Amino acid sequence: MLMEMPANVRKQYPFQSHCVKINGRLMHYLDEGAGEPILLLHGNPTWTFLYRKFIPLLTAAGYRVLSPDLIGLGMSEKPHNEYFYSLLHHTSNLEQFITKLNLQNVNLVLQDWAGPIGLGYAIRRRENVNSQLLMSTWAWTDVSPFHNTVFPWRMMHAPLVGPYLLQRRNALTERGLRLSVVHRERITEEVLDGYRFHMQTYDDRATFLRFPRMIPLGETNKENTAYHILQQINAALPSLDIPSLIIWGEQDDVFPKEWAQRFYEILPNARQPIYVQAKHFIQEDEPEFISQALLRFLQSLAKE
Amino acid sequence: MQWIKPQIKLTEYRRELVLTENKLDHYDEFRQFFRNKLNLRPEDIDGGENNFFQADSGRIYETIFLGKTGRPYPMGVEICLLVHDIDPLPQEEEIDKDLWEFLEWLISGVGGIWTREALEATGSLYRVPFAKRPQV
Numbered sequence: 001m002l003m004e005m006p007a008n009v010r011k012q013y014p015f016q017s018h019c020v021k022i023n024g025r026l027m028h029y030l031d032e033g034a035g036e037p038i039l040l041l042h043g044n045p046t047w048t049f050l051y052r053k054f055i056p057l058l059t060a061a062g063y064r065v066l067s068p069d070l071i072g073l074g075m076s077e078k079p080h081n082e083y084f085y086s087l088l089h090h091t092s093n094l095e096q097f098i099t100k101l102n103l104q105n106v107n108l109v110l111q112d113w114a115g116p117i118g119l120g121y122a123i124r125r126r127e128n129v130n131s132q133l134l135m136s137t138w139a140w141t142d143v144s145p146f147h148n149t150v151f152p153w154r155m156m157h158a159p160l161v162g163p164y165l166l167q168r169r170n171a172l173t174e175r176g177l178r179l180s181v182v183h184r185e186r187i188t189e190e191v192l193d194g195y196r197f198h199m200q201t202y203d204d205r206a207t208f209l210r211f212p213r214m215i216p217l218g219e220t221n222k223e224n225t226a227y228h229i230l231q232q233i234n235a236a237l238p239s240l241d242i243p244s245l246i247i248w249g250e251q252d253d254v255f256p257k258e259w260a261q262r263f264y265e266i267l268p269n270a271r272q273p274i275y276v277q278a279k280h281f282i283q284e285d286e287p288e289f290i291s292q293a294l295l296r297f298l299q300s301l302a303k304e
Numbered sequence: 305m306q307w308i309k310p311q312i313k314l315t316e317y318r319r320e321l322v323l324t325e326n327k328l329d330h331y332d333e334f335r336q337f338f339r340n341k342l343n344l345r346p347e348d349i350d351g352g353e354n355n356f357f358q359a360d361s362g363r364i365y366e367t368i369f370l371g372k373t374g375r376p377y378p379m380g381v382e383i384c385l386l387v388h389d390i391d392p393l394p395q396e397e398e399i400d401k402d403l404w405e406f407l408e409w410l411i412s413g414v415g416g417i418w419t420r421e422a423l424e425a426t427g428s429l430y431r432v433p434f435a436k437r438p439q440v
Contacts, residue, residue: 082326150417155426158418159334160325160381161407168323168400171430179429206324213330224330 009194013052017075022096025084028075029068029097033059036130036298037103040067041094043112043137044211045172046281047074049194053287054109061295063107068097070113072207074198085210087226091120104128107298111135111283113211116226116233123236131243131301133294134263135282136255140234141216141227146254148218157212167205170196180280182251187284237266244270245297247290249278271297305405307342308358310386319366319384322399326370326380337414338378344369346377356386359402363394397433404434 005013015030030048032055040051048067058065069076071093072085083089094117098106107130110118115137122129138144147153156165165171173195178187199205216227244267248260260273274293278285328335338344342355349371358364364386369378383403387393404427411423427435 150419151422152426152429154331155418155422156430157330159328159330160323160383160410161423161426163323163325164400164403164407165426165430165432168396168403169430169432175430213327221330221332224327 003197003200005197006193008190009049009197012190012194013049015052015055020097020100022071022093022100023089025071025079025093026077027068027071027093027097029066030055031101032065033063035062035064036105036107037064037066038107038109038294038298039098039103039118040065040109041111041114041118042067042070042073043114044073045166045176045199045208046112046195047198049074049198050111050281050283051109052194054283054291057288057291058295063298066101066103068094069198070117072210078204078207080203080206082206082210085207085214087116087120087214087229090117091124091229094118094121095125098125098128105130108132109135109294111137112280113137115139116230119233119237119240120229122242123233123240126240126242129242131245131298133245133247133290133297134260135247135290136249136252136280138255138259139230139237139263141230143216143218144255144259146256147215153212157209162209162212163206166208167202170199170205172208173199177281177284180254181284182249182277182279183285191284237263238268240267241269242267243297243301245294246270246273247282247293248273248275249280249282249285250275251277251279252282254280305357305359305402305409308356308364310356310358310364312364312386314386317386317388320387320393321382322365322385323383323403324380325382328378328380329376331418332376333414333416333418334410335376335378337410338369338381341413342367342369344378346371349377357406359405361398361402363399363402365402365406400432401434404432 018029018031019026038058042050047069051067055065072078108118119139178184214226216225246260246263248257264270264273276286355367366384368382370380371377372379411418412420424436428437
């Protein structure tokens with residue numbers, strides 16, 4: 001169920017919508033500008049709205065900017081059956097999206113769940129990836145200190161507590177976004193309306209719950225999480241020689257800033273991490289800085 | 305809240321689905337708790353009795369446990385508010401208050417790392433109005 005986009009959301013998101021059928025489901029995406037393709041990929045509980053401030057800056061610099069909504073989020077189809085939401089499903093959807101649109105030499109921008117999804121693509125289709133930007137994400141099976149806590153993390157998505165908080169009370173949107181930025185004043189009611197827009201019903205919001213439940217819990221419950229797929233990605237990282245830029249929030253309490261350094265040490269062709277005053281939703285904290293850093297990075301690659 | 309055998313004519317009530325859980329085994333101690341507390345057996349799927357609880361508000365909820373082949377039982381649960389005849393659904397906040405009581409009962413029962421304090425703190429963090437702010 002998708003209502004008409006309210007005027008105050010449309011004003012912040014003045015882009016042309018496109019749709020393509022991917023693995024039998026309708027995927028919504030943005031496709032702005034012309035030039036070398038940059039793919040802006042989001043995680044949970046966000047959608048392409050997260051990149052609204054990046055798009056004009058990147059297109060103005062002569063790039064084609066594409067941004068798909070993950071199946072189950074944004075304006076993409078939201079099947080209400082759990083089988084559509086594994087990490088492999090999302091990775092396959094990305095692969096099909098790039099293939100169907102015949103995108104060559106893509107530049108990936110990855111944050112949160114887009115990290116494992118995009119890296120899952122990159123390790124399989126190395127030849128089609130020109131560069132990647134990693135922000136507040138991970139690609140291994142060990143659990144971050146935050147994901148080890150009962151309060152608030154495990155309690156927030158525990159059986160029945162999770163559906164209550166994330167589906168009935170929409171807690172990630174109504175509260176979680178503000179908790180995960182440094183500049184809380186930037187998450188105005190108008191911005192929140194943008195995040196409220198894409199998930200308006202109890203059933204739709206089940207997607208919010210599916211992502212945290214895929215995060216490995218250490219050595220327990222491996223079959224119910226993305227443990228084995230993350231293990232596979234992690235094993236491939238040392239030979240993934242894609243030019244990589246790493247930007248991380250100094251105050252990131254979901255994926256600690258030490259993990260930026262960890263990516264830098266594992267990936268064979270990564271630049272020194274850049275740290276900014278941000279938390280997990282780094283795109284809301286520092287959109288202009290990150291866009292400019294990405295442009296400088298891409299321009300430096302073009303000269304090599 | 306308390307578990308009851310409702311003294312009402314169920315045919316005069318409709319079930320309004322208010323909370324669903326498809327992965328009781330995400331933390332398996334939750335599944336085990338229900339199984340032990342309510343004496344649930346896989347064969348109950350085929351004709352067993354359902355369970356009902358009454359919130360302090362007086363509203364009655366039915367818990368319907370779900371099974372899937374190849375998965376441990378119970379795999380999930382649907383919680384339905386029983387609403388008389390064509391009466392309107394109560395306000396969301398009233399139902400949320402009842403369900404919060406249910407969650408407090410659940411967490412207290414599961415125990416171990418799952419403490420009431422952690423539930424109330426999580427609820428407070430996410431602005432659940434019924435959560436009791438932890439005393440620091």
